[in-house]
Amino acid sequence: MSVGLRQLPATFTTRVAKASGLHVRDLYRMRDEGVVIELSRGVFRKADAPHASLPDLLAIGQRAPSAIVCCVSAAALHNLTDEIPMSVQIAVPRSQRPPRIDHPPTEVFRFAVGTFELGLSSAEAAPGEQARVYSPGRTVVDLMRLRARLGEPLALAALRRYLRRRDARPGELLDLARALDVLGPLRTAVDAVIAE
Incomplete structure (x- = not known):
């Protein structure tokens, strides 16, 4: 070397x-x-570096350092869905030009600057290297916000899985929904899932 x-x-x-x-x-x-x-x-x-468990996220993190893994990609990381996205879904602030990344395939969402880092978390993409990803709660709220685009069944299934987790925080989920202006639909969905 x-x-x-x-x-x-x-x-x-x-x-x-x-x-x-x-x-x-x-x-x-x-x-x-x-x-x-x-x-x-x-x-x-x-080549001799420790195995990267999420090499696509490492690549995206280098190409677009401010991007955050979101939506179906984040849901898959947090085990909130069995769906495997065709591309890595990332969010960037609306004030920023969306990155153009052909490989790995990406789908870019533009989120409001004021709430962009709300619910920011991380996932280990390789030993000692983190990828920016939205938390499970923020992911559920985003799926609910984008249910017309990504599908309501996906959003409801992720919500069910989230509420069944030991670390679920329904109160925090509602706070995120309030901040992201989807409190009404999320509260209705939470009530329906709890009543099941």
Whole structure:
């Protein structure tokens, strides 16, 4: 392993590699030799780094550092759905230009700036590397807010699973729903699920 590569973190961008003195030509030679793996355009991971359990989220985190994994992707991470999204769903603030990421496939949602980081959590994408993801409660509220687009059955199923969890916090869920302006529909859905 070259001296320049040793200085780099396990997951890094071309820009970071160049700043550490590694020439782009050498970086792509190392990719071709299998010393580094290209996760996405301009995002690399050392081949001898610990296994990344969520490599797509590592790549997106490097390409769009302010993005937060949301909706169905977050629900799958939190075991609130069995549905496997066709693309990684991420949220960015409305004031920010949506990133264009072809690989891994992404779907971008634009959320209000004032409530953007409400319910922000993280998930370990690789040992020592975190991905920004919405909490289970925020995920349920977002699915309810976007039920016309993503489907009401998905939102209700996620709500059921959430309420059955030991760590469920219905009061916090209603607070999030109030802040995100979906309190009425969520309260009605919670009452219906509890009555089942």
